[in-house]
Amino acid sequence: MHLEDLFVSRRRQDPLEAIAAQLHELRRQSRHLNRAVSHGANDIAEEFGDAVSDWSREAAKQGAWLAGVASRKAVRSAQAIQRDPIPVIAVLGTALLLGSLLTRRR
Template sequence: MRLEDLFTSRRRQHDPLEALAAQIGELRRQTRHISRALSHNAGDVAGDFGDTISDWSHDAARQGAWLAGIASRKAVQGARAVQRDPVPVIAVIGTVALLASLLARRR
């Protein structure tokens, strides 16, 4: 207990600057607390986001490999069909060439 507390008549009036300084100090403490909480939460969100993107990329790679395998099998099947009977391919190429030349003349 301080001597000033015993004699209330002699007690100093509260200085507004001291009250303001105390409020500013409290705001600084609260700001530090909020900043720490936000940085912790931001780290958690970034980690979760990274995990999700990683999962998506693995799924996309797996599906891309699957599609590439299917395309490869279909290309081999098509090449074998052309080896057995090249007439339909020649007819398609001739038709495309004919259409291209007709369309080029119109311009």
Template sequence: MHLEDLFTPRRRRHDPLDALAAQISELRRQTRHISKSLSNNAGDLTGDLTDTLSDWSHDAARQGAWLAGVASRKAVQGARAVQRDPVPVIAVLGTAVLLASLLVHRR
């Protein structure tokens, strides 16, 4: 408590600077409160986003491993098919080379 608070309002004139200082003080308090709230909300949002991204990365890794396994099995099956009968592969490669040469000479 200040000494000024003990005086009656008749003896003390109302100073507009005091009112302005009180408003500035209140604005500072509200700004600190809003800043703390925003900081807490940003922290919560960051935690949620981190959890979501972690889940997505685990799912992507699991699906990537599955796709790699499928591609590996298909490659082995294709290699075995080429070993058994290489004529279709030679025909496809020959056709691709022929088409490429025709397109190059056409330009």
């Protein structure tokens, strides 16, 4: 051991060694920062994936429920038309009449 090693503040350091030490410390800090950012991004991606999965599951449930409601309404409408088709014929005739009147005015 040298006397210069005991008294670091008194030791004259080579500028290249100082730069090399700073670069080494900078590399160490950048690796640490890279690990922290990677870990945080992984956590965020995992949470986002879970949220999207939950949303899609809920959307599928709502879509199935809406399809069921639409199916029941369509069956009821078909049964009502079979019982009494005159209101449907009147509505369709009125729509066609209005459509033809509006297109003639232009």
